[in-house]
Amino acid sequence: MTLISPEYRSLQSQLHAEEESYGSASLAFADQIAKLIERRGIRSMVDYGAGKQRLFHALQERLPSMPEYHPYDPALDAISASPEPAELVVCIDVLEHVEPEHLDAVLDDLARVVQGLGFFSIASYAAQRVLADGRNAHLIQQPMEWWLPRLWTRFRTPAVNALPDGFWVMTTLRDG
Numbered sequence: 001m002t003l004i005s006p007e008y009r010s011l012q013s014q015l016h017a018e019e020e021s022y023g024s025a026s027l028a029f030a031d032q033i034a035k036l037i038e039r040r041g042i043r044s045m046v047d048y049g050a051g052k053q054r055l056f057h058a059l060q061e062r063l064p065s066m067p068e069y070h071p072y073d074p075a076l077d078a079i080s081a082s083p084e085p086a087e088l089v090v091c092i093d094v095l096e097h098v099e100p101e102h103l104d105a106v107l108d109d110l111a112r113v114v115q116g117l118g119f120f121s122i123a124s125y126a127a128q129r130v131l132a133d134g135r136n137a138h139l140i141q142q143p144m145e146w147w148l149p150r151l152w153t154r155f156r157t158p159a160v161n162a163l164p165d166g167f168w169v170m171t172t173l174r175d176g
Contacts (some may be wrong), residue, residue: 001105004074008099011131012075016051019129025093026051029121029168030058033090036119037067044068044086046113049094050079085115092121095147096138096166103140103150111154111173118155118171122147125165 004012026047033055036042047055050071060066072083091110098106110118124144127137144160144167151157151169159170 001109003102003106003109005099005102009075011133012097013077014132015129015137016073016076024054025121025123026055026090027058029090029092029119030055030062033119034059034062036117037063037088040088040117042067042088042116044070044115045088045090046070046072046083046086048072048083048089048091048110048113049097051076053079055090055092082109083113085113087116089114089118090120091118093123095120096123096127096140096142098140100140107150107154114155114171114173116172119168120151120171121163121166121168123166 037045037059045067047053047069050056050073053071056069056071059069067088068086070083070086071079072081073079089110095103095106110120122144123138124142125138126141129137131137144162147167148157148160151171155169155171155173157169157171161168
């Protein structure tokens with residue numbers, strides 16, 4: 001199962017290295033994720049597409065004790081090992097960056113890793129950043145109505161919240 005092409009991995013790695021603010025979208029959800037961790041007593045989490053791990057640092061400031069934290073990003077050597085399942089999997093501002101031909105594989109991998117809850121945010125607009133090959137950094141620019149059926153084949157979505165420029169979902173695995 002291929003989650004990212006070697007060429008795109010290189011482009012993403014380059015963006016992470018060159019753009020200081022690249023990967024800061026997770027900060028907007030830090031309060032919400034911290035409350036979720038506290039309310040649910042989450043003991044393990046995967047930050048799927050963690051990039052510079054800004055969410056980890058934001059959660060450290062908000063929580064009296066951190067759950068076991070596993071960052072994952074296939075574009076960054078140090079955190080590219082396939083993650084083990086966790087009670088909470090957050091995937092913030094990641095799925096719209098996935099190569100369209102690998103989206104099903106990535107969604108299947110998310111379903112493999114989500115042991116309890118998933119929190120996914122997806123932007124539906126053109127990013128300000130452009131890749132070195134000229135493509136927009138948001139390779140998939142589709143509305144919530146396009147995304148939800150793809151999520152529903154793998155997850156139940158007890159919470160869906162539309163945002164002005166995208167949406168977030170709370171997910172659990174589908175039964176059977």
